[in-house]
Amino acid sequence: GAVVSQHPSWVICKSGTSVKIECRSLDFQATTMFWYRQFPKQSLMLMATSNEGSKATYEQGVEKDKFLINHASLTLSTLTVTSAHPEDSSFYICSAATGYEQYFGPGTRLTVT
Amino acid sequence: GESVGLHLPTLSVQEGDNSIINCAYSNSASDYFIWYKQESGKGPQFIIDIRSNMDKRQGQRVTVLLNKTVKHLSLQIAATQPGDSAVYFCAETFEGGAQKLVFGQGTRLTINP
Secondary structure, X not given: OOOEEEXXXXXXXXXXXXXXXXXXXXXXXXXXXXXXXXXXXXXOEEEEEEEOOOOOEEOOOOOOOOEEEEEEEOOEEEEEEOOOOHHHOEEEEEEEEEOOEEEEOOOEEEEEO | OOOOOOOXXXXXXXXXXXXXXXXXXXXXXXXXXXXXXXXXXXXXXXXXXXXOOOOEEEOOOEEEEEEOOOOEEEEEEOOOOHHHOEEEEEEEEOOOOOOOOEEOOOEEEEEEO
């Protein structure tokens, strides 16, 4: 149980285009989902907290107009990287929370050329 | 704080030996701690957790020790196996912290045959 999926697992896009990443909790409902970004050889950095039916809460330094988050249901949150640039290339990981416990997705590798 | 490390701390051990991975956490108000294992290109995988009212917790081949006085957490892995090779992260959170996890910088564990 407690499986979280992400789609796509990897994506390559051209600079200036937008990319949408989906995060789904497959066998449980999550009122809260989180989005993290991880650069090579670094730790996970929280980008935003996504609550079902409300606006996401972004961490300091994360541009909300660039990283659009939608949490339309208790099992789905999406992250859209708008007008992507090479510096947005990273590993994006979501998690879904039930109480204290967080279950992580497998991550999405984004490469912007 | 923001992670600026370019090189993960590393630990190399012989297969079959015991490993100890250390973590210093930052918030004295943190009351829940988790160790995650992350293999290359994958999301974090839950290993073991501990609440602040405990100082030790054991799982299968793993033990977590918590020293609140010096804000230190350790993960002990017994009889390491090749499959234990990964990056290990500690994470902390606290009640009232909106379920946010703060990750440590991580340690790369390499098992030598």
